[in-house]
Amino acid sequence: MCSQLAINGAKPTVPKGLHRPWPPIVQDDIDAVVTVLKRGILWGPMEEEVTGLQREFAEYIGAKHALVVNSGTAALHASVAAAGVEAGDEVILPAYTFWATAQAVLAHHGIPVFVDIEPDYMNIDPSKIEEKITDRTVALLPVHVHGLCADMDPIVRIAEKHGLKVVEDAAQAAGAKYRGRNAGVLGDIAGFSLNGSKNLPAGEGGIVTTNDDELFDSARKMAMFGEKLVPKGAIRLYDAEIMGFNYRNNEMADALCRSILRRYDNLQALRRANCEYLNTQLAKIEGVRPPEQPDGYVHSWHLYKVRVYPEKLGIADVHVKRFRWAVQKALQAEGCDLFEWHNMPVPAQKIFLKRDAYGKGAPWTCGHTSAQAATMVYDPFDYPVCIDMFDRSFCIKPVYPPNDLKLMEYYIEAFTKVFDNIDEVLEFSKRIEFPAVPGEKRDI
Ligand SMILES: Cc1ncc(COP(=O)(O)O)c(C=O)c1O
Incomplete structure (x- = not known):
């Protein structure tokens, strides 16, 4: 035959x-980056491109605040920290996501608790969330996977009932909408990714969005070495209040992203x-x-x-x-x-099978986890829909x-x-x- x-x-x-x-890169993008190079100011938390991108992206999605950082993972970590997650606290997230979602929890010494997806749209199954809530749960972390929003109404209802924060992983969802509102303002705080593969790329980068002044201040502190940001021109205090990081982005990437946003x-x-x-x-x-x-x-x-x-x-x-x-x-x-x-749920990754992120089994063994979390077993086959x-x-x-x-x-x-x-x-x-x-x- x-x-x-x-x-x-x-x-x-x-x-x-x-x-x-x-x-696709066009002349306007090239001009935007060259303008930064000619200006000669390449970085800084209050410079023209970063503040411009923050203003324009916040306006684009209808958020009160946007904070530009240097990756989606950083945006999620700053959001998880701002949401009040502390060592040993539990955060609920889908078993199907890029592992940076779980990494943002581990980065703050929190314990990721995975939930299966629902069969039609591949997002977290809201009907399986409540059975995973314990007295150590602090936040729900739904992911808008592939760029389709998770079913946020029941998720927010569950969070309100149990007094939890909702952190959106909107890494893939710039411009996505749910019942007339944009991804990024559907929970308490959200993290977007601007890496080169994303619909809105900067090369590398991320954005935190929120309508909450306090969460915004906490995320900004996280992204600035744990220090309070002082107004432009004021003397920096060099006084870290919390464990923070250098999550600032650079002006060239921000200029490119602004150009693409247009x-x-x-x-x-x-x-x-x-x-x-x-x-x-x-x-x-x-x-x-x-x-x-x-x-x-x-x-x-x-x-x-x-x-x-x-x-x-x-x-x-x-x-x-x-x-x-x-x-x-x-x-x-x-x-x-x-x-x-x-090709497998995130809890199939070695770090979860061996339950060791920082050596000596931490954070699962850090002494601040619940007894249940300390002995938690991650089995990839616990997520049959995934x-x-x-x-x-x-x-x-x-x-x-x-x-x-x-x-x-x-x-x-x-x-x-x-x-x-x-x-x-x-x-x-x-x-x-x-x-x-x-x-x-x-x-x-
Ligand atoms: C769902 C999801 N969360 C988080 C991230 C992390 O973003 P980044 O690569 O910018 O750190 C990505 C992208 O890589 C992602 O797809």
């Missing part, structure tokens, strides 16, 4: 050289057009489930994650994970740029501009071809290898 798929030697579907990198709505519209086209077309292919945007939400489409359902094709004799790997490899052979964005999602999913990478519908059409052609020739993929699935994940207990 003549093979149809590139895994068996046929011509790949997506022509070489079509993919374009993110972010055309952000347009960049988002182009990204949205690509994703909505993929959503419509992929939904027509039996066995493929594109990501969804529920009513009342605006997705930022930072990551575009597709799930596959062999059972919908009447395929029952191959493990879903093996099937997904075979589909993924077949699409990659067709020229599609795909990636996994994690595991199922990882088994059957992968991300399509180049949904960002300047890639456009022309490239997306080739991707749909590749998906159609692969699913039209699923017998070839099934045959291929028997001979592929894929990486083992930590703690894997299953025969795949």
Whole structure:
């Protein structure tokens, strides 16, 4: 039989050289950075670019305060600290996220307590939060994963009922909305990432947003070595009040970010057009489930994650994970740029399996944890919805501009071809290898 798929030697579907990198840099961006270099002021917590970005981003999302820092992780750490987390306190977060969410908790010697995701939108499952609350819980830390807001109404209700703070991990969610309000003002305090992969990039950087004056002051102190920021021109006191860090960003990165923010709505519209086209077309292919945007939400489409359902094709004799790997490899052979964005829940990572962040088992053994936290066991298979999602999913990478519908059409052609020739993929699935994940207990 003549093979149809590139895994068996046929011509790949997506022509070489079509993919374009993110972010598209324009002359205005270059001019913005050069202006800083010519000005010669490269850093400082109250200089033109950092204060400009703080003002403009706060205005963009409708927050009272924005604090620019040098990474999303720093933004989350400063937010967790401002929320009042102390050594041994517990913070509840989803098992599916980038591990920096948990790192922000550990960085303040808090104990991350993970919750499974809900099956449709891949965000934290609000119905599973309350069972994890103890008298040591201080904050909930929902993540707007992929750029789709977590279901914040029930989360905020739970927080109010138990007297907890809500810290949003909005790292992927610049411009995302939930019931008419922007990510970043849906809880008490939030952290955004500006790293080079993000929709609103600065190269590296992060932003804390809040409507609360006290939380803002605490986060700012954290980002400034634990010192109170004195007004521009006043004498610095050099008097650390708390354990703080140098989380300041630099003027070149902030200038670039301001320049991109000026055309952000347009960049988002182009990204949205690509994703909505993929959503419509992929939904027509039996066995493929594109990501969804529920009513009342605006997705930022930072990551575009597709799930596959062999059972919908009447395929029952191959493990879903093996099937997904075979589909993924077949699409990659067709020229599609795909990636996994994690393959196991965060608590599967070694630091949690061995429960040791700082040596000697700290912070779990620091003496300030509850007895329950001191003996807590992190088992990746305690999060079955997460595991199922990882088994059957992968991300399509180049949904960002300047890639456009022309490239997306080739991707749909590749998906159609692969699913039209699923017998070839099934045959291929028997001979592929894929990486083992930590703690894997299953025969795949
Ligand atoms: C969900 C999430 N949280 C936190 C971060 C950390 O951001 P950064 O890489 O800017 O430190 C990222 C991005 O890397 C992220 O995707």
